[in-house]
Amino acid sequence: xxxxxxxxxxxxxxxxxxxxxxxxxxxxxxxxxxxxxxxxxxxxxxxxxxxxxxxxxxxxxxxxxxxxxxxxxxxxxxxxxxxxxxxxxxxxxxxxxxxxxxxxxxxxxxxxxxxxxxxxxxxxxxxxxxxxxxxxxxxxxxxxxxxxxxxxxxxxxxxxxxxxxxxxxxxxxxxxxxxxxxxxxxxxxxxxxxxxxxxxxxxxxxxxxxxxxxxxxxxxx
Amino acid sequence: xxxxxxxxxxxxxxxxxxxxxxxxxxxxxxxxxxxxxxxxxxxxxxxxxxxxxxxxxxxxxxxxxxxxxxxxxxxxxxxxxxxxxxxxxxxxxxxxxxxxxxxxxxx
Numbered sequence: 001x002x003x004x005x006x007x008x009x010x011x012x013x014x015x016x017x018x019x020x021x022x023x024x025x026x027x028x029x030x031x032x033x034x035x036x037x038x039x040x041x042x043x044x045x046x047x048x049x050x051x052x053x054x055x056x057x058x059x060x061x062x063x064x065x066x067x068x069x070x071x072x073x074x075x076x077x078x079x080x081x082x083x084x085x086x087x088x089x090x091x092x093x094x095x096x097x098x099x100x101x102x103x104x105x106x107x108x109x110x111x112x113x114x115x116x117x118x119x120x121x122x123x124x125x126x127x128x129x130x131x132x133x134x135x136x137x138x139x140x141x142x143x144x145x146x147x148x149x150x151x152x153x154x155x156x157x158x159x160x161x162x163x164x165x166x167x168x169x170x171x172x173x174x175x176x177x178x179x180x181x182x183x184x185x186x187x188x189x190x191x192x193x194x195x196x197x198x199x200x201x202x203x204x205x206x207x208x209x210x211x212x213x214x215x216x217x218x219x220x221x
Numbered sequence: 222x223x224x225x226x227x228x229x230x231x232x233x234x235x236x237x238x239x240x241x242x243x244x245x246x247x248x249x250x251x252x253x254x255x256x257x258x259x260x261x262x263x264x265x266x267x268x269x270x271x272x273x274x275x276x277x278x279x280x281x282x283x284x285x286x287x288x289x290x291x292x293x294x295x296x297x298x299x300x301x302x303x304x305x306x307x308x309x310x311x312x313x314x315x316x317x318x319x320x321x322x323x324x325x326x327x328x
Binding site: 006009010013014016017018020021023024025027028033036037040041043044047048051052054055058059064067068070071074075078079081082085086088089090093095 | 222225226228229232233235236237238239240242243249251252254255256258259262263265266269270272273276278281282284285288289291292295296299300304305
């Protein structure tokens with residue numbers, strides 16, 4: 001049984017390191033920023049989980065497992081935020097080649113934002129564009145959304161929820177206050193299911209399984 | 222376990238070489254930010270392998286701090302730095318872009 005656990009530890013460590021190699025290969029070979037962003041987030045999620053599973057199998061103690069769970073949860077909260085921010089900056093500043101995109105839903109909106117942001121005209125009425133882009137008065141001045149908000153939010157809680165429930169790709173014009181800095185983070189944490197967080201259900205199940213296994217192995221190992 | 226550690230060392234060294242290449246070459250700031258994030262993940266991986274090999278788990282707090290603080294750099298750069306695309310920069314793989322647009326039959 002010792003040998004089996006050592007072999008499993010070795011496999012987990014090697015797979016975790018191979019994810020880092022895959023990410024390095026991806027960021028060397030992929031053509032633009034958005035694709036490299038996708039490749040670069042891989043070792044930070046699944047590679048880290050494999051390495052932490054290897055440590056958990058080798059350590060076989062509850063305190064180490066608790067600390068590893070803390071590391072895993074913190075990293076899961078942090079990675080979608082950083083990927084989203086870098087992707088938002090990259091998309092808005094056109095760090096991609098439009099030939100690679102088959103459909104660009106936000107091009108018109110980004111052009112309008114980039115045209116309006118030097119003038120910073122707060123008195124401009126929100127232009128009713130296509131049906132999907134009709135925006136609220138309040139939210140259009142600061143956060144143009146792609147999903148129309150039917151009722152105007154009155155309380156601060158409703159304003160917060162309307163911002164959170166709007167599309168994850170909404171853009172902020174001239175946001176320099178600290179609130180807009182945390183907007184993407186809050187939106188991601190509370191609303192959207194990013195690809196990184198969809199992958200957390202199975203690793204948590206596997207981690208629970210590993211906990212059961214290590215508790216069985218602990219006294220006897 | 223020694224063989225596993227040597228294999229992991231070689232894999233991580235290759236990954237580091239590729240990442241440093243992108244860090245040096247990346248035509249925009251955001252490429253370098255992504256490369257820095259991957260470098261941080263590789264450092265975390267190396268710390269983990271070292272902990273398993275030496276069977277001492279005292280560096281776990283270092284891993285916690287790395288996970289917490291590491292992403293703040295990329296978020297700060299993405300939010301506050303001037304990331305306007307330089308119009309003179311050449312696309313990475315213009316031949317592949319031409320193939321892609323030709324395949325779609327663009328005018």
